[in-house]
Amino acid sequence: MPWTKVLIDKQDFENAAKDGLRSLSYRDALREAQAQLLRAMPEVYLLGEGIDDPGGVFGSTVGLAKEFGPERVMDSPIAENGLTGIAAGSAMCGMRPIFIHMRMDFLPMCMDQIVNHAAKWRYMTGGQVTCPLVIRSIIGRGWGSAAQHSQALHGLFTHFAGLQVAVPASPYDAKGLLVAAVKSGNPVLFCEHRWLYDFKGYVPEELYDAPFGKAVVRKEGKDVTVVAVSLMVYEAVKAARELEAEGISVEVIDPRTIKPLDMETILASVKKTGRLVVADNANVMTGISAEIAAQVAEKGFADLKAPVLRVGLPDVPTPAGSELEKAFYPGTADIKLAVNRVLGRGKSNL
Amino acid sequence: MTLTPEIKLDLLRKMLRARLFEEKIVEVYGEQEMKTPVHLYIGQEAVAAGVSQHLRTEDYVFSTHRNHGHYLCKGADMKPIVAELYGRATGCAKGKGGSMHFVDVSKNCPGTTAIVGGSIPLGAGAALAIKLKKESGRISVAYFGDGASDEGVLQETMNFSALHKLPVLFVCENNFYATNSPQKARHAEGVISKRAPGFGIPSAFTDGNDVEAVYAAAGLAVEHVRSGKGPYFLEFPTYRWKGHVGPDCDYEKGCRPKEEFLEWRKRCPVEGYIGKLALPEGELSAIKSELAAEIAAAWAYAKASPFPAPADLYTDVYN
DSSP states (O other): OGGGOOOOSHHHHHHHHHTTOOEEEHHHHHHHHHHHHHHHOTTEEEEETTTTSTTTTTTTTTTHHHHHOTTTEEEOOSOHHHHHHHHHHHHHTTOEEEEEESOGGGGGGGHIIIIIIITTHHHHTTTSSOOOOEEEEEEOOSTTOGGGSOOOOHHHHTTSTTOEEEOOOSHHHHHHHHHHHHHHOSOEEEEEEGGGTTOEEEOOSSOOOOOTTOOEEEEOOSSEEEEEOTTHHHHHHHHHHHHHHTTOOEEEEEOSEEESOOHHHHHHHHHHHSOEEEEEEEESTTSHHHHHHHHHHHHSGGGOSSOOEEEEEOSSOOOOSHHHHHHHOOOHHHHHHHHHHHTTOOGGGO | OOOOHHHHHHHHHHHHHHHHHHHHHHHHHTTSOSOSOOOOOTTOHHHHHHHHTTOOTTSEEEBOSSOHHHHHHTTOOHHHHHHHHTTOTTSTTTTSSOGGGOOBGGGTBOOBOSSTTTHHHHHHHHHHHHHHTTOTTOOEEEEEETTGGGSHHHHHHHHHHHHTTOOEEEEEEEOSEETTEEGGGTOSSOOGGGGGGGGTOOEEEOOTTOHHHHHHHHHHHHHHHHTTSOOEEEEEEOOOOSOSSSSSOGGGGTSSOHHHHHHHHHTOHHHHHHHHHOOOTTHHHHHHHHHHHHHHHHHHHHHHSOOOOGGGGGSSSOO
């Protein structure tokens, strides 16, 4: 299936183009999803600081203000919590807002309205009033983005009942999951990664949903399962290809949404491979990688031939300098190391 | 804004309905069957009555932990809210909200929040929905207290609402205490509504214990908002007789001077209005017994209602 495939480099893009499939970047897939939603659903509107400026949220909203006007593509003051509440209130009264933040680091400004209000409203009203608020935000990385312009907080939001959390890695999912998020009627944290914006992949032209709570196997394998989140899907596929040349068969699973989390697919894979590495571009400390490891320990312990290993960020704020950044961010090599370690091969094999 | 005899009676009936409802809570709270923290509105009823008199069913109301009076005056059905106080399956939120989260969708009361300040942006959000859906003539009301005026969301929301001319009415009930912290310990400037003109929002500061004064001020404000001129800010100084939470008076615990309470007690909005109206004999007692019957029926309904099943814990989280 063309949509399950992640294209990780230029060669992949060129091969896909030869197949004649419609290809879009992650950025354009997001833009197309929003344009089609605005066309199809009068209750949809976009809100966010600078979303109508020439840059258009790294290109993901370019031209939308011109096409749909300032009432449906609304620039906003820098008032994150108040605006989250205003968007949430409008959602409770029939609208379907998409509130957009250039950086995920701005979400802690909105915690009260996201966590105390949007997440809980349906339950507190006995299911009578829903809050279909979608919040797009982008994880930054590199060029000295440092501690306040690069946080990956997706795992944090899985802690709160009532919220759903999408972490699309492919252009297909960027569009399909955003459409599904808006249609779901739930408050959804839609977590993008800045480094995914230029990746291309198959994206159908029509408006379609990608399912929440349904993981996809990005690459099949039999020796080790790697569950990879967001940008780490690419690192994991790359690692799997390189390890294949060394005779190690790695299965890469992309959960696509981490709330709901498709443990069934993960547990089935672990049953097959007996070994698990979880790779996330966020802190390992109480991150989603911790939750996946815990659930596998609870439900699939008997299938494990080795302890679960996690690849993620260390428990320090993001540094600014380029050499410290290199030391901070894990990548393909770290995943390969972890795969070797769960196979009992240790560092000596690398 | 002419005050007809019908409107006067209605104002009195609204205040009495809220007052008698909460007096019943005070009466039975010690039984400990009502296992929910109650934030009573006794003493402040003139505000909700006077404002609600101008509201239509279609208008939205967002309220706070101290919401009983706002919802009852908006016309909320009493049975499901009493059932909610008792945690029953027939409660307005199926026993999942309690006293702090009343809801009545049929009266366009989409819920209340127990996080101070939360009702302010939500109320403006409802007004944004009204504007985007071009439902001209419909308005939204955000109730909050002087404590909530300390929150950043008030400033954020006033700015955005003025910028987009949202049909939202801000109603600040200044009862001079945020939990137990007196306003003078929190504010250099005591008149909260003075901030609104700084955002381009007209405002009024009106005696919140005089229901006819509230009615007059709210009439002008609602007319302004309804006609599409944008938001309006009303501040009503008033007084909470009970503690921040629970059925008791908090001066007994040293939370406020007793003399201060007694001064405000003399200015009871309900008794004052009863005295002012001087209704013919029989008319007041007829209203009271009608309300007593409604209250008795609501309590009987609640207590006869089943509790939710344990499995209901897991429903109503997601769509």
